[in-house]
Amino acid sequence: xxxxxxxxxxxxxxxxxxxxxxxxxxxxxxxxxxxxxxxxxxxxxxxxxxxxxxxxxxxxxxxxxxxxxxxxxxxxxxxxxxxxxxxxxxxxxxxxxxxxxxxxxxxxxxxxxxxxxxxxxxxxxxxxxxxxxxxxxxxxxxxxxxxxxxxxxxxxxxx
Numbered sequence: 469x470x471x472x473x474x475x476x477x478x479x480x481x482x483x484x485x486x487x488x489x490x491x492x493x494x495x496x497x498x499x500x501x502x503x504x505x506x507x508x509x510x511x512x513x514x515x516x517x518x519x520x521x522x523x524x525x526x527x528x529x530x531x532x533x534x535x536x537x538x539x540x541x542x543x544x545x546x547x548x549x550x551x552x553x554x555x556x557x558x559x560x561x562x563x564x565x566x567x568x569x570x571x572x573x574x575x576x577x578x579x580x581x582x583x584x585x586x587x588x589x590x591x592x593x594x595x596x597x598x599x600x601x602x603x604x605x606x607x608x609x610x611x612x613x614x615x616x617x618x619x620x621x622x623x624x625x626x627x
Contacts, residue, residue: 554620
């Protein structure tokens with residue numbers, strides 16, 4: 469059965485056939501973060517174009533045997549309740565340790581005051597919880613997936 473997110477992506481690709489043939493690597497549907505408040509906050513930042521990057525713990529991808537994001541990937545972003553709001557495109561992916569994340573990436577992530585200090589405080593807690601769920605300990609050299617993204621389309625009819 470086709471989900472709402474699947475239908476919205478299919479309709480977008482039908483209206484933008486050049487994307488379907490040249491840039492679509494694969495697609496996914498998800499919300500950011502692990503709490504309602506944080507997920508909806510990050511969604512609002514994407515919609516305002518302040519959030520142009522996101523961070524994940526590499527070990528979570530490995531534990532779930534999930535492929536890493538790929539450049540050209542189109543993803544439907546939802547609120548915490550699963551309602552689709554927009555489509556993003558992955559524009560860059562790199563693996564870096566927590567301690568090697570810099571001010572530029574923190575600014576692109578767009579959260580809080582966009583400083584590296586804010587990024588570190590928020591993401592240390594997120595990574596610590598994620599690692600604990602995986603039976604691992606967060607460390608300064610833990611590998612992170614740094615994903616750059618751009619807002620491609622807002623699903624106006626859904627909002």
